[in-house]
Amino acid sequence: MTPKEFREVCRSGDFDSNSAGYAPGYAQANLVILPKEHAYDFLLFCQRNPKPCPLLEVSDVGNIEMKRTAPGSDIRTDLPKYRIYEDGVLTAEVTDIKEYWKDDFVTFLLGCSFSFEDALENAGLAVRHLQEKRNVPMYRTNIPCDSAGVFSGNLVVSMRPYKPRDAIKAAMITGRYPNVHGSPVHIGSPCDIGINNINAPDYGDAVTIHPDEVPVFWACGVTPQAVLLASKPAFAITHAPGHMFVTDLVNESLACL
Template sequence: MEIYNGKAARKLIRENKWMGPTPSLAPGFTQANLVIVPYKYAFDFFLFCQRNPKPCPVLDVCERGEYTPILTAATGDLRKDLPKYRIYKNGLLTEEVSNIVNLWNNDFVSFLLGCSFTFENALMTAGIPIRHIEENKNVPMYITNINCLPAGIFSGNMVVSMRPIPRNMVDKAKEITSQFPKVHGAPIHVGSPEEIGIVDINSPDYGDRVTFKGDEVPVFWACGVTPQVAIMRAKLELVITHSPGHMFITDLKDEELKKL
């Protein structure tokens, strides 16, 4: 597979030449979750992120009406540079689209949140398998029973992503991912899915089921899909997000986010 940098990956997506999940695209470049809200809700959402930094670590915020995230991708266009977007109206997911040019208006405020795809390259470099990449799938994600701290109109439960990790590599995975606090950091739970409200590990709420091999245990990281649960609960008239697994690829290198 050809290796892309952030700018080249965004061009590929913008030209509709990459339509699927992005974990294997542009390895080494930081990927981000997207949330776009009307201006009147922007402070409440920023406060929700500030109070829940594990699932909602803020990487960049655009000014009202702007769609280029100047801190993370100065040539980016948040209207076109994600493979798939979700449109929520009054708390309901109404459609998924490949760009939002026709929906854009100058009242929007866009947030980019850290994504756990960022630390996967470091895990693989250390010899830790990443099953959804091996199987060319989207990472499995689950809604938990862990309550987020509310802020204004936003509240809800934390979403986590899961990766099967060999038991003898769990401590190494914790150590590596703890070095990336801006992209969810260390796991929030290991093993026993039922302890965090996950009834069936083989039926993720988002993403795809992946295979467990040998002596592997489920390891769970806070996930940037968490705001989508809060958005549905808040029943805002219009919100736009990334589709789970279909991220915005920045110009930041993963290594730049270590311990920042």
């Protein structure tokens, strides 16, 4: 599917799977929607934490169309699945947010590591969760983000296992994509970053890690969801982990030479 076709299928309500592997070659984005009163604080949070929160687009107040990254889109319907947070509590998962929408909402689109997976595969580095047809495993860590206004909390990471030599290659490849999380934040022992059980991710699905492989961890756009739970704003909307907004941006347009 093209990005537009993917968004249209989501809009019809006929698709609620995760978006990994769909619209190959095009950038997928994490989503955060907040009332205007908290928008500046979150913008500042993103500016201070560019690894987990690389900004692709920020909407005008009340605008449902992502004009710069996906003209003609409707942010209320064009994702497979959304999460609703009230006072820091996850209260619902839904396939559209029309009934929740208010005219003072500001939408943030953040780069997603799905966007550098094409480059990994093109370099001969298989992506395990795609091989196993699963959602990428994601974990809460003990690494604090830089606070901004009402927002504070710890980093969330995604994980892909590789042999040590391939982990170095993966780090070099993904380092060219700072707009979609860039190079890894940690390679090796999960315990060093507060992950006690690599086989029990906090979000997504566990994947096979072979004895000759090491886990490689990248900053993840699910970090704002952990921050929302910790910071407890009155209201917020995000994507469900792995259920991304597919933009019209070509992945390679986000790479640095």
